[in-house]
Amino acid sequence: MAKRTLGVSVYPDHSEVEVDKEYLAKAALQGFSRVFMSMLEVSDGQEKVMAKYHDLISYAKMLGYTVTLDVAPDIFDQLGISYYDLSFFKQLEADTIRLDTGFDGKTEAMISYNPERLNIELNMSNDVDYLNNILSFSANRPFIWGCHNFYPQRGTGLPLDFFNSCSKRFREQNIETAAFVTSQTGKLGPWDINDGLPTLEMHRDLPVIIQAKHLFATGLIDCVIIGNAYASDEELEELGRMDRYQLAFNVKLSSDIDEVEREILFDDQHVRRGDITDLVIRSTEVRQKYGPSDNPQSSGVHDFRRGDIVIGNDEFGKYKNELQIVLEPHSDPRKNLVAKISEKELFLLDYVTPWAKFKLEAI
Template sequence: MHRMGISVYPEHSTEEKDYDYMKLAAKYGFTRIFTCLLSVNESKEIMIKKFTKFMQRAHELGFIVAVDTNPEVFSRLGATPYNLKPFADMKVDIIRLDGHFGEVEDIAITHNQFGIQIEFNGSCNTALDLMIDRGANIHNMVVCHNFYPQKYTGLGWNKFMEFTNKYKALGLPVAAFVSSNNENTFGPWPVYNGLPTCEMHRGMPIDLQVRHLLATKKIDDIIIGNAYANGDELKAISQVDKTKITFKLNLSDNATEEEKNIIYNYPHFGRGDASDFMVRSSITRGDYKDKRIPYHKYNEKYFHRGDVVIVNDNLSYYRGELEIVTRDMPNDGERNFVAKIPDQELILLDLLKPEHLFGFY
């Protein structure tokens, strides 16, 4: 089950603003919070008091909370890998280790008596496989990628997938960050260019960032790295279909009601006997065997990658089949052009595998 999350940075805001944001996110079904202790410059006593209250409010709204830490934070709180009581007293759900202690200590912390989950950095080549071989408690281990405040420093897509595949192969849940495009957002550090994990997502519509991560079928939890996302962004994420790849469409003015019905009101699966030229969804053919889909003229000589077409009466045996073009192919009059996937959304087409469910909105 996918969980959506927000980030909250109490040291850079007010309790009232944070709580209002948490309530709004809870309204839209968000259930995770990421917060950072690395940037907090307060005494142990004030930090514990402040974050205990924060945890209580978060839990009342149904959130689980992860706190970003390193050995210095542990030292300030009087905690060690063998004693997590200060975190337990604050009711922390997940401790994210931005820095490591050592092989023995990193294994020991996964066996803490409080059942606090330990979250390891997924954006580096951490030897979690060796830790597990040497007795780390895999049931208490999760993984979360970094976010990157500085432009052009976010993970490249191939490196992101390399790390993600490594940790998923171990059976570990993996989380990653997307970034709000709202004005005046902030994070733990004084840099204000968004907080995505992947550089290609910086500035992209937030629902597309989410749909792209979901399309990998490897990311479990998705967290908005910067605060505060606006209500429209939270709503857009809440409306993403998390069960399948979904594409936005630019619908053709010539698309008929029957063609719209085929596009929007049927489940679509790419056929297993996949072509290089198209993704074929044949499930609609049975219903349109004895119906008509008249040819309508389309002036382009070729269909292009991302065009959505439906087989018409000129090839009646396949009438009603919906196809997404993946490589330029001639327009021979046997298919009606009904819609186009916007260029920005074509990254999703790269991840659509044969026989996998997809849809449009």
């Protein structure tokens, strides 16, 4: 399985090169390493396209990006080039071409042996046996990648169950995968409709950090790409700081939290106990470290609901200072309410599976 990466998108046929360069430089500083460039709207000839794209791509390569060009059959016709001769894209210094439209399987397999050693990126957003068909023609597997579509029109993004089914086809074959999230500030995309550019419809109005946490938490996506341009500096920084390998929940602290409880929340690696329960997510290893520490019963409420974070107090015997995240409402005076998970992140609790690692971060 590939290491997890972050990407941004630029649209050279709708933007100024210097603005794109500035954006790529900012994102590179935050650890972004992949750039998606749309060539679906190209209308100039080879010479002008080469000049425009090569300048931007060479700058991206200097910053350490791998570059994907999104192409369609009519672009090849307009530029007078062939799928069986990808030297034009090699001269542009691209690393990957994304086939916006599929062929018959045999064709994609043949293209994957291109002498330029360009990766061939397949559209993941169809729940059909497309990938296996290509692989059955003895495709050059290390050069086959997958990437979902994005959906500019509100209401047209993928539902989660369908997304999972499509993605598992690629994960089961150990093919590198990518999907899109949408910036809440970006206005630029490939078309004149831009209600955001997510892969999943449920992401369209969420903060971009939560979208990215979700895609990585599914275990099905290796690269999360911001579909629209331009993400804000704050969005880039937040994504750059995120842990790509375990969920970190944003929490709001209770007013009466004590110092021991604060340490338990933030200073330790949390692990969900393997023998799980429906009632709570139990992080039990912390109680071994903090068991001797006093933790009086709080004067606050002891009625809990989903997303509340509680810690066992002095009345909880051997379970004192065990941290729990509430899944089902209940009451228990032996537990202190110390924090609450952000409402928008509650759905991510479904991804804290047996033995899953997780962190907590103060809002």
